Amino acid sequence: MNFHKVHHIKGQVRVPGDKSISHRAVMFGALAKGTTTVTNFLQGADCLSTISCFQQMGIPIENNESEVLIHGKGLHGLTRAQQPLDVGNSGTTMRLLSGILAGQEFESVLTGDASIQQRPMGRVIEPLSQMGAGIISIPGNGCAPLQITGGGLTGIHYHSKVASAQVKSAILLAGLYANGPTAITEPQLSRNHSELMLRMLGAQVSSQGTTVSIQPEPVLTGRPIQVPGDISSAAYFIAAALMIPDSEVRIRNVGINPTRDGILRVCRDMGADITLENVIDTDGEPAADLIVRHSRLHGTVIGGSIIPALIDELPILAVLACFAEGTTVIRDAQELKVKESNRIDVMVKNLSAMGASIRGTEDGMIIEGGLPLHGAVIDSRLDHRIAMSFAVAGLASDGTTQILDSDCVKISYPGFYADLRKLTL
Numbered sequence: 001m002n003f004h005k006v007h008h009i010k011g012q013v014r015v016p017g018d019k020s021i022s023h024r025a026v027m028f029g030a031l032a033k034g035t036t037t038v039t040n041f042l043q044g045a046d047c048l049s050t051i052s053c054f055q056q057m058g059i060p061i062e063n064n065e066s067e068v069l070i071h072g073k074g075l076h077g078l079t080r081a082q083q084p085l086d087v088g089n090s091g092t093t094m095r096l097l098s099g100i101l102a103g104q105e106f107e108s109v110l111t112g113d114a115s116i117q118q119r120p121m122g123r124v125i126e127p128l129s130q131m132g133a134g135i136i137s138i139p140g141n142g143c144a145p146l147q148i149t150g151g152g153l154t155g156i157h158y159h160s161k162v163a164s165a166q167v168k169s170a171i172l173l174a175g176l177y178a179n180g181p182t183a184i185t186e187p188q189l190s191r192n193h194s195e196l197m198l199r200m201l202g203a204q205v206s207s208q209g210t211t212v213s214i215q216p217e218p219v220l221t222g223r224p225i226q227v228p229g230d231i232s233s234a235a236y237f238i239a240a241a242l243m244i245p246d247s248e249v250r251i252r253n254v255g256i257n258p259t260r261d262g263i264l265r266v267c268r269d270m271g272a273d274i275t276l277e278n279v280i281d282t283d284g285e286p287a288a289d290l291i292v293r294h295s296r297l298h299g300t301v302i303g304g305s306i307i308p309a310l311i312d313e314l315p316i317l318a319v320l321a322c323f324a325e326g327t328t329v330i331r332d333a334q335e336l337k338v339k340e341s342n343r344i345d346v347m348v349k350n351l352s353a354m355g356a357s358i359r360g361t362e363d364g365m366i367i368e369g370g371l372p373l374h375g376a377v378i379d380s381r382l383d384h385r386i387a388m389s390f391a392v393a394g395l396a397s398d399g400t401t402q403i404l405d406s407d408c409v410k411i412s413y414p415g416f417y418a419d420l421r422k423l424t425l
């Protein structure tokens, strides 16, 4: 797909439901007793993989697009799948499901696409093994496919080396099935959607600083869940409006959970004009309309404890940094190397091809902003966030930007190009 420079972006957009929350609504709804009705569920390929895995384990799920109904069977209601469970491209499905399967008295195999089979699973294999699960990487390289023989779990207090909500959630979910309390301490606080939703469904979860603990065998009860818009999807419109002269957009109903709002803090620090209206709170998940206007930006340093609160937004922030005066340093972000692609390599290669001054480091990137960008052929490496980042870059660059495998955006935002186009009219 090709992109060209536009004069402005203007208007309103409503981004699809939050990916992290949509996954959790299906998984936790399946473990609750009774029906969980999810509104504004993200109909992206990753979340559809989660639905299909739970259907294969005997959970009736009705997907009516606007509403998803999960008829949960309680903590011990899952049954063994007849086939290996295929998570597609979804790291969240793979890692959270590993935690749930560690608690089941049956054997499972978890697999997925070529990208997921290269991502590190040792980070869940280690703690779940310590709890007593039989969990092995079938190819023996710490990656999927995984074979999991669950049951007989012991509660542990795990100190994780990475700030990862996927690891934290896997351990908490296994903790539902342990013989005593389970705790996890992470180096920085990662997104806390699991804690909030599990508590809302009836689990005893307590958080103190970067430690979360959970009591086993709660009775979880299904209930309505409203999913706010995904700030990680809103990020592309935020950046586009800031970068492109004469732009102003209103992005409706965006989740602004403080463990996810790092992009707003960084953009404001760079001089961005972003205001919030209609702030609401649904069961501890706050949301608001974001009004974003074109702004003169300056470089900044992005590192330390804010990284987990914007980890998925770093590709588009790297694009944004090219349009800011001065130097932007992204550091402490080595996790970028193990996402759907190696996002440090891919950003450096593609932004360099467009004429940017960017250098990769061990744990991030250094960008000298202010150089005009020109079009190039961009290999998305089938990474949805790379494709969306360069679509936005293309709207602010001379010449033609061609994105290869552009339809990979279906992972998290199937209507992305249509929504972006509407704002350019």
Ligand code: S3P
Binding pocket: 019, 020, 021, 092, 163, 164, 165, 166, 167, 169, 190, 191, 311, 312, 335
């Ligand atoms: C997610 C956690 C993050 C994030 C991913 C979604 C989640 O991954 O990058 O897109 O839903 O828990 P890590 O837990 O690996 O940091």
